[in-house]
Structures are given as structure tokens and as C-alpha cells.
Amino acid sequence: DxxxxxxxxxxxxxxxxxxxxxxxxxxxxxxxxxxxxxxxxxxxxxxxxxxxxxxxxxxxxxxxxxxxxxxxxxxxxxxxxxxxxxxxxxxxxxxxxxxxxxxxxxxxxxxxxxxxxxxxxxxxxxxxxxxxxxxxxxxxxxxxxxxxxxxxxxxxxxxxxxxxxxPDWKQVIPADKTLDYQIEIHEPERLITFLKTVPDCPPFHAVELNVVPGGVTVIPNNFPDMELRLEATVIGAQPRAVLALNKYVLLRMLQQGYTKFRAHSDGRIPVIAEGGSGRYLAMPIHILPKHQPEKETSKMEKLENKVVSAPVQTVAPNHELGTNPLDELCNTIDTFRHKLKLALDE
The missing domain is CATH 3.10.150.10 (DNA Polymerase III, subunit A, domain 2)
Structure with missing residues (x-):
């Protein structure tokens, strides 16, 4: 050509x-x-x-x-x-x-x-x-x-x-000490099959990974009636914000063998996925969770659960006022893009 x-x-x-x-x-x-x-x-x-x-x-x-x-x-x-x-x-x-x-x-x-x-x-x-x-x-x-x-x-x-x-992409990789908890998915094929059935919901296609005793509950943010309970190992701090990722990004990660997700408990910095051929980074979708599992009566500062069979937790709506979830998401993504742009301009 x-x-x-x-x-x-x-x-x-x-x-x-x-x-x-x-x-x-x-x-x-x-x-x-x-x-x-x-x-x-x-x-x-x-x-x-x-x-x-x-x-x-x-x-x-x-x-x-x-x-x-x-x-x-x-x-x-x-x-x-x-x-x-x-x-x-x-x-x-x-x-x-x-x-x-x-x-x-x-x-x-x-x-x-x-x-x-x-x-x-x-x-x-x-x-x-x-x-x-x-x-x-x-x-x-x-x-x-x-x-x-x-x-x-x-x-x-x-x-x-x-x-x-x-871009000088190393600038956006978070330091190890800032990633204070990890989720390891033990049934990636089940999750891949589930994600393929989740309807699109542009522009964010958000899927939540809610930490529950013995694993995680996967809930599409805009389709709360769809729910998948997975066995997983969670190590580190108790997440203060639900981890939400773009459905297609999460699907690509899993299909390439990335089953360990290291994140920050506040959910405001990039997630590092491991287990595949390299390092896969993605910006979490920082939205207020509408469907968050009920908290246990004894709140743990550190969580280190080995996978065991456990009943599905009841999911209850969590309505918080005073914050616009879309504004928070846009600000978070804009910050991530701004860092990449600065790295590109250098």
C-alpha cells in the first residue's frame, strides 16, 4: 500500500x-x-x-x-x-x-x-x-x-x-505497597461463561467483584438480578469499595489466564492482574455499589480466607446520597488518562 x-x-x-x-x-x-x-x-x-x-x-x-x-x-x-x-x-x-x-x-x-x-x-x-x-x-x-x-x-x-x-507506562504502575489486597479466582471458566451472557450497558459495562466469605459474588452493576457466586481466595485488607471492572476488560484478562487481581481497598488506583504472560493493568470503575453484600457482624481488618463452600450472601441495596457515581468515574478515568498523556508528551 x-x-x-x-x-x-x-x-x-x-x-x-x-x-x-x-x-x-x-x-x-x-x-x-x-x-x-x-x-x-x-x-x-x-x-x-x-x-x-x-x-x-x-x-x-x-x-x-x-x-x-x-x-x-x-x-x-x-x-x-x-x-x-x-x-x-x-x-x-x-x-x-x-x-x-x-x-x-x-x-x-x-x-x-x-x-x-x-x-x-x-x-x-x-x-x-x-x-x-x-x-x-x-x-x-x-x-x-x-x-x-x-x-x-x-x-x-x-x-x-x-x-x-x-507513553512512559511505568509511571502508571502502582507501587506494590499501595495494593493492599488480592483476589484469586479459582473458577475462571465459569466466570468467562457468565460474562458472555451479561448484556451490554454502555459506556462502562461495569461488573462488580464483591468480596464475601469464602469467595466473591459477581454482579453486573446494571443488572443486579444476574449474580454468580465463585470460590476465590482473598488475602489482605478488607475492601472499603467494591471492585468494579469493565466487562470486556475483565473478559480479556481471564481469557489470557489472568486470575489474580491486586487492588487497593479504596478502589481509586489501577488494578494489576497477574497469572498470564505478563502484567495487565486496568482502571477500576469507581462507582458507589448499588448491590453490596451484607457485612458480617465481626468486621475484620485483615482477610485471609482459603476457599470453602459457603452459601450465597444476601445482596442488599446500598444507597448513599451526595455523590454522583458517574462524576466520580469520569474524574477517575480522566486522572488515569492525564497521567498517560503526560507520559506521552515527555
Missing amino acids: GVESVTVEVIGDAGDMEEFTGEYKALRELIRSTRGGEVEVTGKRLEWPEMEAVPDDAVTVELPPDFGKLLALAAPVVDQREARLALRGINLSRDGVTATNGKELLNLPCPLKIPEDMTLPFPLALLTARPEGTGTLYIWRSRNERLFRIVIGGFQWQGKVLPGNF
Whole structure:
């Protein structure tokens, strides 16, 4: 397309065929509909533009065998409609593979010996081709632009590094001492199935994780009649605010294996999810819970419950006056985005 170029080598017998160009959609449908081992393709000869050669002084970085899988894990976090170009791609640095959309952030550790960070465009071609094995990343400058080429087996992807500075995402990671309790979900598949049945409720799609004796009760904020009781281990301080997360963010976390959620009892700083391939951060939705489990008569300062079977707690409405939940949520998200914007501008 004049910006990116993709080359894929396919093993086959082309006979005496010369180079020619075929229409992409027609070729795709032809291959999909073919059941045998031969494909008859028609096209026309065309002078195909040559890719810019990799210069001898290009930076060379070895890519691990799971590099393609890491990009596939980071891709769902990317917002391709984001106004800032740097956030439309996936960042590579010595700290690994990182993606953010301003509301959630995923960092996947990866041993990349790269001299300075760079941001790849959204890797649609690589996600489609799904090449496997070790690879090589080449980076160089040409006409005041940074170019890259990724080679994995017979797959080659070349294009321009996205301009602009990627946010200094380490600034928004809360210190360990500020995360004073942890929820570990022991039945993630049940929760995934449940979340898929929860109706949408834009713009926040809030789902509450209410701590109860022996586990958690999951309640969609706008659909209190839907409720799921889960066994879980809760360690640390008694939460003073219910932990509420976006339904789709929580679903992505669970599908990638993140089952431990470290949070602050006031619910006003990012949550760190662990258990998957890296660190997954998300801003909790700070709203006043309408459906909070009744408190026990003996209030515990510290909670360390190992999972046991327990009856579902009765959920009672909790109405508090004087605070607009939507205003609190907007202020909290604005603060998180402001931090990312400041990091981006640095």
C-alpha cells in the first residue's frame, strides 16, 4: 500500500510460471474454495515495486520463538481509532511488548536486545499469517523516517515505525505497597461463561467483584438480578469499595489466564492482574455499589480466607446520597488518562 509490504513464501510447484499479479479478493476466494492440490490462477504481468533493501548498518534484533504469540496477546488492547498514532500500535523495548488504549495496559516481558524502543503499526498481516519460529527484526533510518523489517521463516513484514513517543507506562504502575489486597479466582471458566451472557450497558459495562466469605459474588452493576457466586481466595485488607471492572476488560484478562487481581481497598488506583504472560493493568470503575453484600457482624481488618463452600450472601441495596457515581468515574478515568498523556508528551 506504499507504506507497508508483506511477503509470504509458500511451498509449491509453479512449473514454468512467470511472475504476475492477481486480484487479492479473487485469489483468496479461489484458495478457500479449492479442495484439491492444484490451483489455476489468472492475472497479468506488472512491475512490482521493490522493497527498500536493509542497509548493512541496520540494527539487528533476534526475536524469540513466541514473538508472534506475544503480539497476538497485545493486539486486543490496541485502539486503532486512537487519535495519537503512537497508541495505535504495539511498543517494543527492553522491557518487552507493551500496548495501551488509555484505559488498560498490557506489558509482556520479552528479552529484546533493542537499543531504543519503537512502536510497530498494528500487526494485522502477522496476526493473519501466524508465522512460527525464531525471527529477526531490522531497524534503520531512511529519509528522516525509521523503517523496520520483521523476518520469521518465509514471512517478511516491512514498514514504517509509528511516529511519536509511546507513553512512559511505568509511571502508571502502582507501587506494590499501595495494593493492599488480592483476589484469586479459582473458577475462571465459569466466570468467562457468565460474562458472555451479561448484556451490554454502555459506556462502562461495569461488573462488580464483591468480596464475601469464602469467595466473591459477581454482579453486573446494571443488572443486579444476574449474580454468580465463585470460590476465590482473598488475602489482605478488607475492601472499603467494591471492585468494579469493565466487562470486556475483565473478559480479556481471564481469557489470557489472568486470575489474580491486586487492588487497593479504596478502589481509586489501577488494578494489576497477574497469572498470564505478563502484567495487565486496568482502571477500576469507581462507582458507589448499588448491590453490596451484607457485612458480617465481626468486621475484620485483615482477610485471609482459603476457599470453602459457603452459601450465597444476601445482596442488599446500598444507597448513599451526595455523590454522583458517574462524576466520580469520569474524574477517575480522566486522572488515569492525564497521567498517560503526560507520559506521552515527555
